[in-house]
Amino acid sequence: MNIQAAITIYKFEMARFRRTIFQSLVAPIITTSLYFVVFGAAIGSKIESINGVSYGSFIVPGLIMLYLMTESINNAAFGIYFPKFVGSIFEVLSAPVSSLEATVGYVGAAASKSTIIGLMIFLTSNLFVTHDIKYPLVMAVFIILTAITFSLFGFIIGIWAQNWEKLSIIPTLLVTPLVFLGGSFYSIDMLPEFWQKVSLLNPVFYLISGFRWSFFGTSEIPIALSIVAILSFMAICLLVIAIIFKTGYRLRT
Amino acid sequence: MxxxxxxxxxxxxxxxxxxxxxxxxxxxxxxxxxxxxxxxxxxxxxxxxxxxxxxxxxxxxxxxxxxxxxxxxxxxxxxxxxxxxxxxxxxxxxxxxxxxxxxxxxxxxxxxxxxxxxxxxxxxxxxxxxxxxxxxxxxxxxxxxxxxxxxxxxxxxxxxxxxxxxxxxxxxxxxxxxxxxxxxxxxxxxxxxxxxxxxxxxxxxxxxxxxxxxxxxxxxxxEFSKKTTFIRLSKKLKHPSFMKKNKKISLTENGMTLKLVGINDTSNELQSIVNLLSQNGIAFTEINTVDNSLEDIFLDLVETQ
The missing domain is CATH 3.40.50.300 (P-loop containing nucleotide triphosphate hydrolases)
Structure with missing residues (x-):
């Protein structure tokens, strides 16, 4: 196995992250801080605690998930789309690099970047709310699984996209609404019964609920279901990537 | 190899x-x-x-x-x-x-x-x-x-x-x-x-x-080489009759040079053309033979395909 190639791609992508460190880190931190000011302090003070958790603390897992998912998708999609756009992808395609090695390099870097951003948001949240993590190990597992899974999804989008519009269309029109409607800022118990049932069709809901469980020990659905949901989505993404590399879809003519 | x-x-x-x-x-x-x-x-x-x-x-x-x-x-x-x-x-x-x-x-x-x-x-x-x-x-x-x-x-x-x-x-x-x-x-x-x-x-x-x-x-x-011979004339010519019989010979636009394609400079064919010029009272100042380039060979092959 050409491990050196995977490391090379990983380092190359992380170097891109370092070059744009201000944009990559400072922007999410400022936006998160605004969320806490608006939802946590201004609106949150008018909302009763949810399952014994203050509203400010309740939204922390949702906010981390929001960034973790969107940043994973954006980083991975851009990471593979940009070399396709400028044509430099020819280097990877003509090198002795397997689909697994290329995926590990690109997806690993995207997942690392979004994990760093997720942790920065978690640290920022500590400036506004105090909370104990009930199951820190589960939290770490959830962060890593979500970052990898959504980076795989972003990688697929980056290969599929043939222009900049397509690159942003799925994150903007599908993922962001799913994250917002997946209980990032509310408990589905607060919804009418019909919308509670609709929320169960939203795969992101299972992830946010499971992640919230690692913080507070309570969630709307069993934790095992959340883990099955994320592993299932990961398996689907891996299968799609395997097919892409086998057929050369939008990579090789 | x-x-x-x-x-x-x-x-x-x-x-x-x-x-x-x-x-x-x-x-x-x-x-x-x-x-x-x-x-x-x-x-x-x-x-x-x-x-x-x-x-x-x-x-x-x-x-x-x-x-x-x-x-x-x-x-x-x-x-x-x-x-x-x-x-x-x-x-x-x-x-x-x-x-x-x-x-x-x-x-x-x-x-x-x-x-x-x-x-x-x-x-x-x-x-x-x-x-x-x-x-x-x-x-x-x-x-x-x-x-x-x-x-x-x-x-x-x-x-x-x-x-x-x-x-x-x-x-x-x-x-x-x-x-x-x-x-x-x-x-x-x-x-x-x-x-x-x-x-x-x-x-x-x-x-x-x-x-x-x-x-x-x-x-x-x-193998594909064709020599081209240029005969620089002393006076301007206007389509002499001997050219009509030989397709390998052409006159350049200014009428001052005869171009002979595919005629070897050591062949009898060149000698007979020189004789023809003498017989018709056409004086010349220089004879120059060049090999055609790979570019000429390439163009010939591609155009004839």
Missing amino acids: KSQISIENVSKVFGTHKALNNVSLEIKKGEIFALLGPNGAGKTTLISAICGLCRQSTGTIKVNDFNTLSQYKETRNQIGLVPQELPLDGFESVYNSCQFSRGLFGLKDNRDHIEKILKTLSLFDKRDEQIFGLSGGMKRRLLIAKALAHEPKILFLDEPTAGVDVSLRRDIWRLIEDQKKMGVTIILTTHYIEEAEQLADRVGIINKGEIILVKEKTTLMS
Whole structure:
């Protein structure tokens, strides 16, 4: 196995992250801080605690998930789309690099970047709310699984996209609404019964609920279901990537 | 000489367009092979199929007996590719870009080797600069440096001197000759026939997706060589009658020179034309015979196909 190639791609992508460190880190931190000011302090003070958790603390897992998912998708999609756009992808395609090695390099870097951003948001949240993590190990597992899974999804989008519009269309029109409607800022118990049932069709809901469980020990659905949901989505993404590399879809003519 | 690349009955179809049509070709170890052809002839498609950028629809390609599809790691490990365009990540530095290329081939960073290549290509002073800041010629050289970063045994150069100035073109030619001396097999596609004439050991001509000819350059030049003789006249002529009988003779536009195509300067035919001129009282000042170039041969072959 050409491990050196995977490391090379990983380092190359992380170097891109370092070059744009201000944009990559400072922007999410400022936006998160605004969320806490608006939802946590201004609106949150008018909302009763949810399952014994203050509203400010309740939204922390949702906010981390929001960034973790969107940043994973954006980083991975851009990471593979940009070399396709400028044509430099020819280097990877003509090198002795397997689909697994290329995926590990690109997806690993995207997942690392979004994990760093997720942790920065978690640290920022500590400036506004105090909370104990009930199951820190589960939290770490959830962060890593979500970052990898959504980076795989972003990688697929980056290969599929043939222009900049397509690159942003799925994150903007599908993922962001799913994250917002997946209980990032509310408990589905607060919804009418019909919308509670609709929320169960939203795969992101299972992830946010499971992640919230690692913080507070309570969630709307069993934790095992959340883990099955994320592993299932990961398996689907891996299968799609395997097919892409086998057929050369939008990579090789 | 042993074949290093073996291409057997390779076809590539894009929709209804057949970009390669049953191509078979052997590339020998250590040679410089020039692949010539007009735009859209299939040169880049053939290179792409060998290097793994596209998959042939039918046929087999082997590099040192390794199959490019089922043993792609072994085949690609041996190949360096300089593409026709300038596809570079402009935000990266020159050195890191070369190191990236080397790393993809499973090799760890080797500063000495990369710096040596950058020095050879006059890019050493630019090693820490972003690629965006480089001129077109420098970017072309950087692509060559990147292709050499993993010390390939086979080097593909797809139009390596397209759009570069004369001085840089000579530098690149020198580098190609140096690589050959080091035992590297070089496959070159070019529009500049002069380039093939200067560098190639063998020449292949591809047109409409088919290889129409493969020859040693010297054999090609001698087999297809036509001499052209120019007779400079003392006075302007207006279509003399003896010209009508011989299609090999034409008069240049200014009427001051007779052009004789395919007539050997030592043949009786030339002697009889000179006699004819004397008999008709046509004086001349100079007779000059030149060999036709590879470009003339190429154009003849492509146009007659």
